[in-house]
Structure formats: C-alpha cells, structure tokens
Amino acid sequence: MKKKTGLLAAAGLLLAVSGVAAAAGTTGEYKGYPVVNVVVNGKEVRGEVPGINMEGNTLIPLKVVSEALGAKVGWDQATATATVTTTAAASSPAGSPTSGQAEDPEKRKLVQSVRDLSKKIDAYIDELSTIRERIRIAKEFYDIKKNDHYFKPMNEFYWKSFEDRYWAIVTETSGSAMNEARQKGLLDKKLMESLDNAQTSMQNYKNAVDHFSRYVSSGQSQFLDYYITSYANAFDMELKAKETFAGAFAEFQSKNP
Incomplete structure (x- = not known):
C-alpha cells in the first residue's frame, strides 16, 4: 500500500457520503479482488489504486474520492494516520464559526x-x-x-x-x-x-x-x-x-x- 495515493477506505465512507460517491459494477481484478468503478457526483473517478470488493466489503481509494469532493488528504507515516480536511474547515480559523454559522x-x-x-x-x-x-x-x-x-x-x-x-x-x-x-x-x-x-x-x-x-x-x-x-x-x-x-x-x- 502506498503512503497516500494508495490509501483505501472501508465501506463506512460510502455510507457517510451516500448519494455523492458510489461503487458501480466490477471491471476485472486487483491483487485477487474484484475491481469496482467509483462514481462521485455522477462522474467516474480513478486513482493509482482502484476500488475493490474484499470479501463482500467495498473499499474505495480515500485520496481520489476526497479530492473529487474538494477535500484534502494527509498521511502521517509515524502514526499511520490518514486525515481528510474539507474546504470549509480549512478556511475557518480554529474556534471560529464556519461560513454557515458566521455571527x-x-x-x-x-x-x-x-x-x-x-x-x-x-x-x-x-x-x-x-x-x-x-x-x-x-x-x-x-x-x-x-x-x-x-x-x-x-x-x-x-x-x-x-x-x-x-x-x-x-x-x-x-x-x-x-x-x-x-x-x-x-x-x-x-x-x-x-x-x-x-x-x-x-x-x-x-x-x-x-x-x-x-x-x-x-x-x-x-x-x-x-x-x-x-x-x-x-x-x-x-x-x-x-x-x-x-x-x-x-x-x-x-x-x-
């Protein structure tokens, strides 16, 4: 698995963005697992690592999907931690209201x-x-x-x-x-x-x-x-x-x- 571009996310991410990202039909195999197409907002997206179906669980590339949604993905090698930052969160200083909550x-x-x-x-x-x-x-x-x-x-x-x-x-x-x-x-x-x-x-x-x-x-x-x-x-x-x-x-x- 590569540091950032090869990150895979569990099906829980699909549930979190229901209606925005979706896994379509299978198109071959990747390392022995069926490959699935990933569609974000009606547009198919691809990365260095494809989405796969692993023993009934759908895994999709976190970096590709997040960036397609306008978010940024980070990777901390020391703690093996992936972070996703949305545009709204990035533009708002810590402790300040977001654009929809501006006083x-x-x-x-x-x-x-x-x-x-x-x-x-x-x-x-x-x-x-x-x-x-x-x-x-x-x-x-x-x-x-x-x-x-x-x-x-x-x-x-x-x-x-x-x-x-x-x-x-x-x-x-x-x-x-x-x-x-x-x-x-x-x-x-x-x-x-x-x-x-x-x-x-x-x-x-x-x-x-x-x-x-x-x-x-x-x-x-x-x-x-x-x-x-x-x-x-x-x-x-x-x-x-x-x-x-x-x-x-x-x-x-x-x-x-």
Missing part, C-alpha cells in the same frame, strides 16, 4: 450594547452598599455624639446623583438599539427588574434618612421606628436587586459568550 455583525453590536448597559446597572446596584454603609456610620455617630452631622450632607450629595443615573439608564433602555435587542430576546426583562429593585432600595434608604432627621428634630419615637423599617426594606431590596441582576446577567453571558 451577524448587527447582533454582535447589540450584544455589546446590552453588555455595556448591564455594566451601568451593576455599578448602580453596587453603589447601594456605599449608601447603606454611610447611613450606618452616621447613625452610630449620632448614637455616640448625639450629633446628626453625617446625615445632613446626604440629601445634597447622594439622592439627586442617584436619581440622575437611574433616569439616564432608563432613557438608554428606551432607545432604538435596546428596543431591537429586546425584540431579539437579548435584553432580559430581569435586567430591568434588577434596576427597578435598586431604585426602590435607594428610595427606601432616602426615606430612612428623612425619618431619622425628623426623629432628631422632633424627638418623636415613631420616626425612629419608621427609620428602622425603611432601612430594613432598603436592605432587602438591595439584596434582591443584586440577586436578580446576577441571575439575569449570567444567563445573558451563557447565551452570548
């Missing part, structure tokens, strides 16, 4: 837009923990010093900034790109749900600060109760926002790696 550039752009939006939502949610910690420190300072010094600047420095960021994200999700992403199933409604949960959490933290400020100014204990309830509700919604976002984004990443 739509427009979809890729939408995926990146959703990913960028998700980062903004994630950053917005993460900021809640900063607000929560500042409220906790302000409350501890008041308990020790009886001074609401750290509560006073919150209304000026935090709430408006949070509102502005929230509405900027909401506006972005109403744009044409996000509407298209939503129609194509790329923008999960749970991402928006996590944003709304974060907004509710922020509003509850703001209410907690307002209630505590009223408690300080009036001395009425019910406002302290309101503070505790609002703070607890805010923390619950913060955790829910994080959990909802994590689940939605993980699903998005799994579908769009």
